[in-house]
Amino acid sequence: MPIREIRHPLIRHKLGLMRRADISTKNFRELAQEVGALLTYEATNDLPLENYEIQGWAGTVQVEKIAGKKITVVPILRAGIGMLDGVLSLIPGAKVSAVGVARNEETLEAHTYLEKLAPEIDERLALIIDPMLATGGSMVATIDLLKRAGCKEIRAMVLVAAPEGIKVVNDAHPDVMIYTASIDQKLNEHGYIIPGLGDAGDKIFGTKQKEN
Ligand SMILES: O=P(O)(O)OC[C@H]1O[C@H](OP(=O)(O)OP(=O)(O)O)[C@H](O)[C@@H]1O
Ligand SMILES: O=c1cc[nH]c(=O)[nH]1
Numbered sequence: 001m002p003i004r005e006i007r008h009p010l011i012r013h014k015l016g017l018m019r020r021a022d023i024s025t026k027n028f029r030e031l032a033q034e035v036g037a038l039l040t041y042e043a044t045n046d047l048p049l050e051n052y053e054i055q056g057w058a059g060t061v062q063v064e065k066i067a068g069k070k071i072t073v074v075p076i077l078r079a080g081i082g083m084l085d086g087v088l089s090l091i092p093g094a095k096v097s098a099v100g101v102a103r104n105e106e107t108l109e110a111h112t113y114l115e116k117l118a119p120e121i122d123e124r125l126a127l128i129i130d131p132m133l134a135t136g137g138s139m140v141a142t143i144d145l146l147k148r149a150g151c152k153e154i155r156a157m158v159l160v161a162a163p164e165g166i167k168v169v170n171d172a173h174p175d176v177m178i179y180t181a182s183i184d185q186k187l188n189e190h191g192y193i194i195p196g197l198g199d200a201g202d203k204i205f206g207t208k209q210k211e212n
C-alpha cells in the first residue's frame with residue numbers, strides 16, 4: 001500500500017501537541033509548518049543525485065545536486081498553506097502550484113475552485129500538501145487535475161490520514177505515495193478524522209467557530 005507513516009520522535013511529539021483541544025492558533029500554525037518540514041525531509045529522501053564540479057577552497061571538488069526534475073509544491077487551499085513555509089524552508093527554489101478545493105460539509109464532496117499551476121508542470125515532481133486526508137475526495141480531485149495537466153510524478157504529504165481516505169486515494173491513484181505523520185482511527189459521521197485535529201483550516205486561519 002503506497003502510504004508511509006513517519007514515526008519519527010520529533011513528529012510524534014509535535015503531533016501530540018497539535019491534538020490538544022485548547023491549542024492556540026499561533027502554536028497550531030507553528031507546529032503545522034514544523035511537521036510539514038519534517039515530512040518533506042522524509043518524502044524527498046530517495047530523490048536521485050548527480051555529480052558536478054566546483055572550485056572549492058583547496059581546488060576542484062566533486063559535489064552533488066538533485067538530478068533531473070524540478071519540484072512544484074501543491075498546497076490544497078486553504079489549509080495546505082499552513083504547511084507551505086515549512087516545506088519551502090527545505091526546498092526554497094520550488095515553484096508553488098495553488099489548487100483550491102473545498103469539501104461541501106453536507107455531502108462531503110470536493111469542489112475545485114482554483115487551479116493556478118506552475119509552468120512546465122509535466123516536467124516537475126509535484127508534492128501535494130494538505131493537513132488532512134479524510135474521505136480522500138479533495139486529494140483525488142487534486143491528483144486528477146494534476147494528471148490532466150500532464151504531471152507524471154506525484155507525492156502527497158498530510159499531517160493526519162484516515163484509513164477510509166487512504167483507501168480511496170490508493171484505489172484511484174495507486175502510483176501516488178502518501179507520507180503522513182499519523183494514520184488515525186476512523187472518520188466520524190460528519191467526515192471528521194478521529195482522533196484527528198479538528199478543522200485544520202479553521203485552526204490555521206483562526207476562523208474556528210464551533211466544535212466539530
Ligand atoms: O478528504 P476530504 O474529505 O476531502 O477532506 C479533507 C479536506 O478538508 C479540509 O479542507 P476544507 O474543505 O475544509 O477547506 P479549507 O482548507 O478551506 O478549510 C482539509 O484541509 C482537506 O482539504
Ligand atoms: O478531520 C477533518 C476532516 C476534514 N477537514 C478537516 O479540517 N478535518
Ligand SMILES: [Mg+2]
Pocket residue numbers: 079199200201202
Ligand atoms: Mg476546512
